[in-house]
Amino acid sequence: MDKLVGLAAAVATHVGDGDSVVLGACLEANIPFAASYEIIRQGRRGLNIIAPISDASTDMMIGAGCVGQVTGAWVGSVSGGLGHNYRRAVEQGEPQPITIRDHSNFSLGMALMAGAYGMPYAPLRSLLGSDILKSNPAFKLTENPLSDAAEPVVLVPPLRPDVAVLAVQRADRFGNAHLWGNSGVTQEAALAAARVIVMADELVETEVIRSDPSRVLFPGYRVAAVCHVPGGVHPSPMVGRWRRDNAFFNDYHQQSRTAAGFAAWLDEWVLGPEDHPAYDAKLGAQREALRIKGQALAAPANYAAT
């Protein structure tokens, strides 16, 4: 089935108010910012954003009023520091209060894994002794029932997100995708989510994907929509395609110090440009400077059967 649609249509169809949405499954790389921007433009409300960390994406969605809950391990600016919108929401209820479901990176990955594989919970030795057990009441501290000796264990409930938006280097129009480099919780998120939106930097023929199936992290039949958005991860990096726009992150971090500064930033970069191509055009030469031009190709892998 041909699943290729525009990003605005994919967001309109698959991301509803109050949904739990994975945005930023790959830690600092491959954050689908173009989708975050489009969700902001379409004015979604009450989202539960799921991400281990999010490098400014979650922070800006909170500031734009889209977020009711954060299920994650870390919200801020990786190269800058504190998340200013996150702080305003939690400390002052501006622009609105949010609920935090504290995780560590590992507990979030294990929760998605439990969701992916139908496990009633994931057992964890991490979080023992941590106050995350106090601030997130979803975790249960108990004893290992299979052990004769006393052995504390933390049970993490599964996460089954409504939607996962996952950025990849290349995909075909049917949802078969190649991702290389680090993958964070991409695989667990794709297999746990009810709906998967693939945001591809490059659209390719199925034969390209078929030539190297070991580079596929989740099957195409689990994908609901494919969007072809070159450079859609800007300002985050993507292996072999885009360098990280450190200056852009720094500028966001400085401007978002005040609510007024953030509003101006949002007008300029998200609400002003009507879609990703307009955003891309506004970046202009800055975007081209970030394009990776070198080549470090993998050695070919032979899949021949005979």
Place this chain on the structure above:
Amino acid sequence: MRRLEVPDFSTQELMIIAAAREICDGEVVFVGMRLPITAFGVARLTHAPNAVGLFECGLARDLPATETLYTMSDPANQQGALWASGLVPVMGQLQGGRVDAGFIGGAEIDRYGNINSSYIGDHEAPKVKLPGSGGAADIAAMAGRLIAIMNHDKRRLVDRVGYVTSPGFLAGGDARRRAGLDGGPSAVITDRAILRPHGDRHELHLASVHPGHDVAEVVANTGWPLQRLTDAGETPAPTAAEVAALREVDRDGFWR
């Protein structure tokens, strides 16, 4: 405060080299970002040529990246990696007991090495919302040894943290063992000194003072009555080989 007498290295460079010395040859280490990532590079080039660095985004590397990194997922940290995988396979190595040591920072650390990077004040109505754990709680709970990197002042080195994101020795003594955890902090490297846990209570003690600093100043900037190890002296200055390795890793002079 006395001025630094040896002008050949900055305080941050000394911290990096002190952190590098905490990595033993052949160890598997959770590296983290910024200062420790540079320390890993220095260790590889000096005394620990067989150390392996793990990154929670899903990477393992032997050789340090060839340019300054802003995040662990930057393309420069991926090219030449020895394993590009996911968060669960890599962090699962911690839970499997296969990681020798890990580095983390934080907003506050207390006398038992507990670290807060989540909330200042009541977590239900905090005065300051900090970014949160990331992978720090996992590394602190499950690495064989934890090395913390902190700026040394009374607001950061406190008697007890209000919120334990990353467990150290909890209330001290055998509290960590009773909670079900092995390992624990082995060193806290600050911009003034190195502290290490000592005695039955596992309370952090002064282990060495960096060149250019003195004991009274370190004690005055610590939020609990800091005791000294009997053999506490001066942090050894970087050797010529260590400085050369650092300058090779830190090509852009970010830490000078």
